[in-house]
Amino acid sequence: MRRASLCVLIVAAAFLYLPLVVLTAFSFNDSALMAFPLSGFTFEWYRELAQNDNFLKGFVTSFLISQPVGILAMLFGLMASLALTAPGFRWRGLFAVLLLIPFLVPKSVLSIAQAMIMSRIGFERGATALILAQSLVALPFATALISAVMVRLDPRLIEAARDLGASPWQAFLRVLLPQIRPALSGAYSVGVILSLADLTIAMFLAGRTQPLSLMVASEFRRELRPDLNAMQVVVLVLTAVLVGLSEAYRRRRLHKLAANA
Amino acid sequence: MMVRQRHLALPVAAAIVAGCLAPLAVLVAFSFYEVEDFDLVPAFSFRAWGELAVSSTDWFLIGKAVLSGLSATVFTAILGYPVALALTRLATSGKGLAIIVLLTPLYTGEIVRIYAWRIVLGGEGLVNTLLQGLGVIDEPLKFLLFSPFTIGLVLTYNNLPYMVLAIWVSAEMVDRRLIEAARDLGARPVDAFFRVIFPLTTPGLAAGSLTVFALAAGEMLTPSLLGGTSGSTAMALVDNLFGTAFDWPLASALALALLATLFLVASAMAGLLLRFKGARAVMGRV
Numbered sequence: 254m255r256r257a258s259l260c261v262l263i264v265a266a267a268f269l270y271l272p273l274v275v276l277t278a279f280s281f282n283d284s285a286l287m288a289f290p291l292s293g294f295t296f297e298w299y300r301e302l303a304q305n306d307n308f309l310k311g312f313v314t315s316f317l318i319s320q321p322v323g324i325l326a327m328l329f330g331l332m333a334s335l336a337l338t339a340p341g342f343r344w345r346g347l348f349a350v351l352l353l354i355p356f357l358v359p360k361s362v363l364s365i366a367q368a369m370i371m372s373r374i375g376f377e378r379g380a381t382a383l384i385l386a387q388s389l390v391a392l393p394f395a396t397a398l399i400s401a402v403m404v405r406l407d408p409r410l411i412e413a414a415r416d417l418g419a420s421p422w423q424a425f426l427r428v429l430l431p432q433i434r435p436a437l438s439g440a441y442s443v444g445v446i447l448s449l450a451d452l453t454i455a456m457f458l459a460g461r462t463q464p465l466s467l468m469v470a471s472e473f474r475r476e477l478r479p480d481l482n483a484m485q486v487v488v489l490v491l492t493a494v495l496v497g498l499s500e501a502y503r504r505r506r507l508h509k510l511a512a513n514a
Numbered sequence: 515m516m517v518r519q520r521h522l523a524l525p526v527a528a529a530i531v532a533g534c535l536a537p538l539a540v541l542v543a544f545s546f547y548e549v550e551d552f553d554l555v556p557a558f559s560f561r562a563w564g565e566l567a568v569s570s571t572d573w574f575l576i577g578k579a580v581l582s583g584l585s586a587t588v589f590t591a592i593l594g595y596p597v598a599l600a601l602t603r604l605a606t607s608g609k610g611l612a613i614i615v616l617l618t619p620l621y622t623g624e625i626v627r628i629y630a631w632r633i634v635l636g637g638e639g640l641v642n643t644l645l646q647g648l649g650v651i652d653e654p655l656k657f658l659l660f661s662p663f664t665i666g667l668v669l670t671y672n673n674l675p676y677m678v679l680a681i682w683v684s685a686e687m688v689d690r691r692l693i694e695a696a697r698d699l700g701a702r703p704v705d706a707f708f709r710v711i712f713p714l715t716t717p718g719l720a721a722g723s724l725t726v727f728a729l730a731a732g733e734m735l736t737p738s739l740l741g742g743t744s745g746s747t748a749m750a751l752v753d754n755l756f757g758t759a760f761d762w763p764l765a766s767a768l769a770l771a772l773l774a775t776l777f778l779v780a781s782a783m784a785g786l787l788l789r790f791k792g793a794r795a796v797m798g799r800v
Contacts, residue, residue, distance in 0.1 A: 273630055329529060336522045355534055356728075357780075359733070362732060365752060367533070389530070421519070450623040453624065466623055477632065
């Protein structure tokens with residue numbers, strides 16, 4: 254039985270990672286054609302990529318957009334989670350449904366509707382619009398991450414702090430914040446990652462801003478190029494590093510908390 | 515008045531109302547507007563809705579969205595159950611790692627995934643080369659890329675992690691002793707699954723189905739970039755009406771009709787799943 258479960262998991266992981274592995278293989282493949290069998294190892298495509306100013310610009314744009322998205326998703330996710338776990342919040346159910354809307358309404362419908370309202374009120378499409386829309390889409394994810402940790406906390410700790418004379422703000426900073434810091438970093442990473450992964454919202458709201466995903470999409474319609482493979486791999490590795498860092502941070506915090514307890 | 519913790523809901527609710535509900539409300543308003551000389555004029559006209567009502571293309575595309583959402587839901591559920599159940603058997607330390615392994619493909623860019631599948635499924639891609647090398651086929655399989663098959667496969671791939679997560683959370687809450695009792699009493703593994711595990715995990719299945727359906731049915735990039743001639747979607751048509759044709763009333767009406775249809779189908783689906791005896795038992799306990 255154990256062995257059967259392990260087999261299932263290995264097959265599932267293979268399916269999930271197959272496209273990414275093939276992509277990586279071709280980014281090092283010594284041929285301009287993307288055809289099997291592989292013909293040799295080369296760094297050529299990465300060198301070409303490093304010399305392509307357009308891609309570098311797109312990369313910086315994507316990065317600069319993803320940072321505020323991560324921060325906004327984290328802050329609003331924190332506020333939403335605090336409200337969801339607040340004692341005596343009568344509208345909790347309704348508020349939870351409201352939080353699901355950006356997740357359940359298809360991104361394409363939402364972005365077109367946002368594009369329409371923006372052009373009517375004269376709000377120019379561009380980086381700001383993109384940041385706000387992406388933060389909104391990341392909000393349900395961030396809230397889920399933070400509130401999942403907050404509901405498991407012992408409420409007596411906060412009560413004890415308040416009874417001992419801490420102001421709500423002090424209780425938040427000294428008691429709650431240390432416990433949810435890993436979740437906050439997770440929420441921030443999810444915001445950043447969803448922003449880097451997004452293409453749909455960018456198609457409608459980016460205006461003249463050119464994030465990387467949009468540049469790749471327009472190249473994609475024309476032809477496949479090996480240096481595009483290399484670029485996808487770079488994006489992939491950066492995302493993986495981000496996930497790894499935030500996971501390592503989470504584990505270190507958990508160890509610390511466990512050691513202090 | 516003192517600011518209390520629950521008041522923090524206000525800025526968040528305001529952001530969602532301004533960013534999601536207001537745009538959707540504007541869609542409703544625009545669907546009754548008129549277009550005159552490339553300008554949107556406030557009116558109370560049923561022109562767009564009338565055109566939509568009799569357009570067989572529009573309804574075909576809406577039906578197609580529902581169909582692709584439903585098929586992605588069914589495929590991810592069939593594949594997701596074995597994976598989720600296998601995950602419950604891992605040791606606690608393995609579960610943390612499994613989450614990362616499961617979620618990382620979810621984090622890769624939309625275009626990265628689309629791009630990678632094009633390489634895997636192409637005429638000289640991995641699958642065709644492998645099958646030809648093994649002598650299974652002589653000519654590359656044409657239906658692998660730019661076909662309905664591609665759309666189904668990639669939509670399943672994109673949404674599988676969500677389904678696995680939802681079923682997994684539900685399966686972790688099933689009392690292991692119930693399954694053991696069923697097995698001890700002589701139930702075959704298949705019976706134990708259909709009569710114990712499945713009914714008790716329907717809330718997770720319902721949550722997963724709702725998520726996958728909403729995400730897959732509304733997707734427009736995968737079909738348009740990998741679907742070839744079969745890649746037309748309702749959302750691509752909305753985009754076209756919005757951008758090129760400048761028919762915002764019709765674009766709004768079509769988007770709303772799509773949204774309403776998806777909402778109806780999704781609630782019917784979730785309602786149906788939650789009517790299982792097991793689901794009622796689980797939900798009743800909470």
